[in-house]
Amino acid sequence: MNITIVGTGYVGLVTGTTLAELGNSVYCVDIDEKKVEGMKNGVVPIYEPNLEEMFLRNIQAERLFFTTNLKEALDKSEVIYLALPTPPGEDGSADLSYVLKVAADIGEMMTEYKVIVNKSTVPVGTADRVTEVISSKTKIRFDVVSNPEFLREGLAVEDSMNPARVVVGSSSEKAKDIMAKIYQPFTNIGIPIIFMDEKSSELTKYASNSFLAVKITFMNEIANYCEKVGADVDKVRLGMGSDDRIGHRFLFPGIGYGGSCFPKDVKALIKSGQDENFNFQILEATENVNVSQKVILISEIEKYFGGNLEGKTIAVWGLAFKANTDDIREASSLDNIRLLLEKGAKVIAYDSIAERNVQKVIGDKIQYAKSMYEAVENADALFIATEWPEFKNPNFSLMAKKMKNKVIFDGRNMYPLEIPQQNGFYYKSIGRKTIHN
Numbered sequence: 001m002n003i004t005i006v007g008t009g010y011v012g013l014v015t016g017t018t019l020a021e022l023g024n025s026v027y028c029v030d031i032d033e034k035k036v037e038g039m040k041n042g043v044v045p046i047y048e049p050n051l052e053e054m055f056l057r058n059i060q061a062e063r064l065f066f067t068t069n070l071k072e073a074l075d076k077s078e079v080i081y082l083a084l085p086t087p088p089g090e091d092g093s094a095d096l097s098y099v100l101k102v103a104a105d106i107g108e109m110m111t112e113y114k115v116i117v118n119k120s121t122v123p124v125g126t127a128d129r130v131t132e133v134i135s136s137k138t139k140i141r142f143d144v145v146s147n148p149e150f151l152r153e154g155l156a157v158e159d160s161m162n163p164a165r166v167v168v169g170s171s172s173e174k175a176k177d178i179m180a181k182i183y184q185p186f187t188n189i190g191i192p193i194i195f196m197d198e199k200s201s202e203l204t205k206y207a208s209n210s211f212l213a214v215k216i217t218f219m220n221e222i223a224n225y226c227e228k229v230g231a232d233v234d235k236v237r238l239g240m241g242s243d244d245r246i247g248h249r250f251l252f253p254g255i256g257y258g259g260s261c262f263p264k265d266v267k268a269l270i271k272s273g274q275d276e277n278f279n280f281q282i283l284e285a286t287e288n289v290n291v292s293q294k295v296i297l298i299s300e301i302e303k304y305f306g307g308n309l310e311g312k313t314i315a316v317w318g319l320a321f322k323a324n325t326d327d328i329r330e331a332s333s334l335d336n337i338r339l340l341l342e343k344g345a346k347v348i349a350y351d352s353i354a355e356r357n358v359q360k361v362i363g364d365k366i367q368y369a370k371s372m373y374e375a376v377e378n379a380d381a382l383f384i385a386t387e388w389p390e391f392k393n394p395n396f397s398l399m400a401k402k403m404k405n406k407v408i409f410d411g412r413n414m415y416p417l418e419i420p421q422q423n424g425f426y427y428k429s430i431g432r433k434t435i436h437n
């Protein structure tokens with residue numbers, strides 16, 4: 001099938017490449033000329049493991065194309081996916097201006113039947129709004145389908161090639177048939193395609209992300225309580241997770257959830273509720289707990305240094321909002337770095353993948369190290385903000401030699417307690433006993 005993808009960010013580019021891999025001809029459209037030019041020359045604009053090989057293979061096979069010209073792509077395709085940003089507005093609501101603008105453009109440009117598939121995360125009722133906008137521009141028949149995306153950054157290729165499920169919201173039999181054809185390679189290997197109405201599909205996305213955010217936040221509160229009563233959250237987590245009604249996944253406590261989705265989508269669902277005079281109490285609590293959880297270690301760092309961080313050098317390992325991505329949107333590292341700087345500390349950070357993006361927002365307010373060991377040179381303490389695999393088994397003896405103090409604040413519970421203990425480190429993590437050297 002010939003398919004257009006509008007927006008080539010994390011979702012659009014991965015979806016486009018996956019659909020090309022499944023044999024379709026895919027035309028990727030973006031307004032960012034530099035990005036399009038780069039992609040035409042084989043440059044993947046984001047860091048996403050395993051994407052480049054598939055991307056290059058499909059360009060080579062002439063199934064994956066890039067353009068800034070929406071009309072040109074539209075004319076070649078029956079199905080148009082929208083993978084456009086829906087950032088939070090001032091009041092937390094999802095900003096639909098990108099989606100509605102492209103909908104209007106499609107309405108003006110289309111000359112025959114099209115299926116418009118919305119992959120962006122959008123509030124309930126958006127399919128109706130997109131339909132209204134396109135209808136105001138054309139008399140030609142079209143269908144709007146809701147097809148939310150559930151991929152995780154860092155695992156996007158794996159998630160897209162082997163999704164847990166595909167959700168399709170549509171009230172048109174014709175559009176449903178077309179979507180069933182596109183996803184037939186998945187049905188073939190037992191991946192369920194769950195058809196429903198547009199509104200339920202739109203809400204499934206927010207409900208899934210919000211549920212996971214609540215699950216993480218619940219564990220963060222259990223972790224904080226563990227510290228009060230002397231329990232160990234790692235043990236509690238294993239005990240709870242072994243019940244398959246609960247499961248082990250998304251029970252890892254830490255310095256809060258970040259990224260481009262959970263914070264934004266929890267806020268947007270709260271706002272959508274308010275618009276209907278509905279109070280999402282559990283989500284409001286989740287949002288509030290997460291804001292304080294992100295910087296929960298700062299007061300511990302201050303306490304350790306007698307309430308004064310002026311002139312202290314804090315090494316930060318990890319800047320991305322989680323491992324295996326270059327994305328720093330709503331990353332906990334940034335909240336912590338800002339607070340450390342406000343309190344007069346000097347920050348030297350290491351993250352070889354996300355550094356480039358952090359340079360753009362924080363610039364030279366902090367120093368950047370070329371290696372994890374260079375970062376800790378003469379540091380008064382190390383703060384671990386992202387669970388990159390290379391931090392999993394560090395050379396503690398080397399760190400001990402380089403650091404001014406053997407002190408670690410670990411926002412990701414990277415080490416079993418006996419490891420820093422055996423190496424003589426002070427070690428403060430989340431929901432576990434503090435190791436004093």
Ligand SMILES: NC(=O)c1ccc[n+]([C@@H]2O[C@H](COP(=O)([O-])OP(=O)(O)OC[C@H]3O[C@@H](n4cnc5c(N)ncnc54)[C@H](O)[C@@H]3O)[C@@H](O)[C@H]2O)c1
Nearest residue numbers: 007008009010011030031032083084085086120121149153
């Ligand atoms: N990032 C994720 O992991 C993820 C996962 C599931 C769902 N989502 C949702 O998918 C949507 C897209 O997210 P993303 O992270 O891929 O965004 P992104 O910011 O990475 O990419 C969006 C792209 O759209 C392009 N764009 C903007 N206006 C355009 C226009 N008029 N025409 C063509 N291109 C245009 C931008 O240049 C950019 O390349 C959002 O609604 C998000 O909530 C994201």
Ligand SMILES: O=c1ccn([C@@H]2O[C@H](COP(=O)(O)OP(=O)(O)O[C@H]3O[C@H](CO)[C@@H](O)[C@H](O)[C@H]3O)[C@@H](O)[C@H]2O)c(=O)[nH]1
Nearest residue numbers: 149150151152153216250251252254257258259261321322
């Ligand atoms: O046990 C856990 C799991 C995750 N996190 C944090 O939660 C955030 C989100 O993590 P993750 O869900 O792995 O990353 P995303 O790429 O943001 O993916 C989420 O957001 C996407 C965008 O909507 C959805 O498509 C995915 O299904 C959903 O998992 C990160 O800050 C993680 O550090 C924890 O603190 N503890």
